[in-house]
Amino acid sequence: MTLHTEHAHTDALWTPSPTQAGKAQITDLMAFVNARHGRSLHDYAGLHRFSKV
């Protein structure tokens, strides 16, 4: 899956590298949810929307 790093604003103090984001467990969770529930979540906002309702 492709992970979109959100809000790549220039005013950010730190942005995770694609490698860092790809290795994060939250990325595994997103892939797991997509596979099990047929979603196509690709960013935190989407995962959060899925998680809270």
Add this chain to the structure above:
Amino acid sequence: MTESELFWEAGLDCQADQSTARLTLTFTNAIMPGAQFFPESRLNFAENCLAHARGADDIAIIAHEESGGRQIISWGQLRAAVGNLRHQLIRLGVKPHDVVAGFVSHGPEAIIGALATLSIGAIWTSCSPDFGVQGVVDRFGQTQPKVLIAAQHTRYNKKAIDLTERVKQLLEAIPSFTACILFGQADPNAAVGRAGCQIVDWLDATAGHHPLEFAATSFNHPAFILYSSGTTGVPKCIVHGHGGSLIQLVKEHRYHVDIQPGDRVFYFTTCGWMMWNWLLGTLASEATVVTYDGSPFTQGAKTLWALCEQDDWHVFGTSAKYIAAIEKHSYHPGTAHPLHSLKAVLSTGSPLAHESFDFVYRHIKSDLLLGSISGGTDILSCFCLSCPIRPVHRGELQCAGLGLAVDVVNEQGESVIGEKGELVCRLPFPVMPLHFFGDTTGEKYRAAYFERFPGIWAHGDFAEHTEHDGFVIYGRADATLNPGGVRIGTAEIYRQVESVPEVLESLAIGQRTGDDERVVLFVVLQDALALTGELRLRIKQQIREHTTPRHVPDVIAQVPDLPRTVSGKIVELAVRQVVHGETVKNTEALANPDALNYFKDHPDVHL
């Protein structure tokens, strides 16, 4: 199932050790208060912390004392100690739902004590030695505890403190104790006992070869009792369950901080603060817990960073006050120490100032996740925190936690973005307190969270939802200033005032002046400096330039110290009461109640 339940289920199933969670998920009522998550499931917090894949020789705990002592405890040793203490507690009559109370320093004994208690299905509650006897009695005394696990000795700032007399007073004051397990240079001759209370030495209590077993507790079986700060009355006893606290903490640790098996996680805390429970929970993510007992400045500003380097910590957790303090010391940890393994710095307790964000990235490490995190005792965890797949913006908490319908609303209860309002949670979540101990009708519970907006959780944070989908916390809603009808969070002012080098700390309140109110700012200055007219001007200028003219205090007054709670938070409400000539309800909640005298009839504040 709703998507929220699917999420919680996925969060656990996604992990390899799902078998220990023993979750079978069903869900009932989705209305707050009263929502029940997973009422049919069985899982034990302690089992999830211990019965996983970490090998017997891997390190479970690294415990530091400020005297320089360092103790390494393997998973094998931890599991054995918990099994043996469990056996001892059962022998002392502890059954499911009984309360075991820890009057404990922050070290391995507290962790072992809590896990043994939870393994039985009994309830763990703890206070740190700095609470003072009356503060501890006010808390433990409400919960009818059966066994006391107590430190007999502790150190703070190079001072040895004998706790024997305090333990004795606790046992006298709380008649429900039938046994006490003592550790820390235990003196067998020290007469702490009273009739009907058996004294057991820690070493005996943890010796033997007893098997480690776990009660198959239900999701909502009580696990922990924590206490509200008590600044508005006797501390409330907040009860959290096995399931809610476990899945919430595991979610935060793995997905929001990205704690991996074997990571060394440090949080500067005491056993009297919810961050202790938060740290305990990292064991369920197979982390190595690093504890430190004592003053974080015993060896100067380097104290904790030297240990961070020595042990290769991965996560360094602390308070915003601590980061501000090393900033004031002009201490640069990243220059003094190679911090190769460090991947996250976490800060909580009060809002982390924008300038501190810059400080962390400039002077600690440029490549790490800086998590300003915020929640509280009420939820044993966070509403807003870090996110490893999003950028960090100055002054902002990166996101609302997964599974939490966090929102910021105006006075009418409408969602607002880019405007200040009250932080709420619109939908039920698993880590809502089960109840308050002794609140049989649930009235106190409803009043605490659901009075402001019916059916919506609000616990009194003044905040903003930003355009980055992050959050800014401006302070407590009940400390909000309201001059000329404009709502101002106290943290907006502190951030500016505390960037003035002479100022160590500050506290702002609104003082009633007829129908309006004026902003009064109290400052504590470096060393023995006096508050001159020039310094007053400079403070006002700093505030005016970086905020709005509304934020500028009408009065600035100097005080030698600020009142704070036992967990170190400054208490605006109590100062506000003193300034208005009202009685402060519960000074026992304060670590330094005498400091309130500085605010009584302060000449500069007289109307």
